[in-house]
Amino acid sequence: MTSVAExxxxxxxxxxxxxxxxxxxxxxxxxxxxxxxxxxxxxxxxWTIPVCLMALAAIGGFAKLHAAFANRRALALxxxxxxxITLNWIVYVVAVQAGHFYAASLGYYxxxxxxxxxxxxxxxxRLSRLQWxxxxxxxxxIAVLAIEAREMLVISLTLALSFGFYGxxxxxxxxxALPGLTVEVLLLTIPAIxxxxxxxxxxxxxxxxxxxxxxxxxxxxxxxVPLLLFAVAARRMTYSALGFVQFLAPTMxxxxxxxxxxENLKPVQAIxxxxxxxxxxxxxxxxxxxxxxxxxxxxxxxxxPQD
Numbered sequence: 434m435t436s437v438a439e440x441x442x443x444x445x446x447x448x449x450x451x452x453x454x455x456x457x458x459x460x461x462x463x464x465x466x467x468x469x470x471x472x473x474x475x476x477x478x479x480w481t482i483p484v485c486l487m488a489l490a491a492i493g494g495f496a497k498l499h500a501a502f503a504n505r506r507a508l509a510l511x512x513x514x515x516x517x518i519t520l521n522w523i524v525y526v527v528a529v530q531a532g533h534f535y536a537a538s539l540g541y542y543x544x545x546x547x548x549x550x551x552x553x554x555x556x557x558x559r560l561s562r563l564q565w566x567x568x569x570x571x572x573x574x575i576a577v578l579a580i581e582a583r584e585m586l587v588i589s590l591t592l593a594l595s596f597g598f599y600g601x602x603x604x605x606x607x608x609x610a611l612p613g614l615t616v617e618v619l620l621l622t623i624p625a626i627x628x629x630x631x632x633x634x635x636x637x638x639x640x641x642x643x644x645x646x647x648x649x650x651x652x653x654x655x656x657x658v659p660l661l662l663f664a665v666a667a668r669r670m671t672y673s674a675l676g677f678v679q680f681l682a683p684t685m686x687x688x689x690x691x692x693x694x695x696e697n698l699k700p701v702q703a704i705x706x707x708x709x710x711x712x713x714x715x716x717x718x719x720x721x722x723x724x725x726x727x728x729x730x731x732x733x734x735x736x737x738p739q740d
Contacts (some may be wrong), residue, residue, distance in 0.1 A: 464529065
């Protein structure tokens, strides 16, 4: 039989794929600069729909989609999760278009620590002393931003909290990953169409050249594929372990801001990042020690034969 630990490890490749794709998202969004952020998010939703429907058709999953719509509790949770992920998308697009790569990166550095807190509060996952220490150090880093960089703090906390609660809802909803994602984008279809009808176009938009139009269509894949991978990982891994893998994406975004886009790193931002990275180092060390303990074979003393 497959052990519980083995079942949990089956989510790791999906998590790595999701966060690697999210780590390259700024490079994709920069090519879409000039498109109004609300319209860009609307186009992402519109072009994610065919991606989900084709994937459902490939696996014969329309019965599960119908069941999800028939389940009122699941539908309510997916409506909430769709609103949270839309907020996350809008804030992220605005941040990247404005060149706030560090704020976007910090949000997803904070998010794993938000995950462990949510796991403790809602999923009854216990935190060790080292994990509590990591949370406390991260909170001190957030406090530094609250003093001198409130704009960055608002972006980062909005990203961290919206995605944290999104993942929590997706973990609790009794719907498989692909049908759940399909329900989310279908629920967002009407708001997306309304946005495309009434939000004024930016400097660029769909139809302004084949390359831009192709990129907007491709945003459906860039949206749907990592979300699908994440949803699978969220159902197969503990919420704390899922947060451990997430450090891949913000590291990629931070390095892009530093070396590719030349964003100025202010002293207060540097102090915050040092504190957050310290918290992450403690968190990772604790996770590694737990993994090693769980991997060690358990030997049970055999009863001695009686004379």
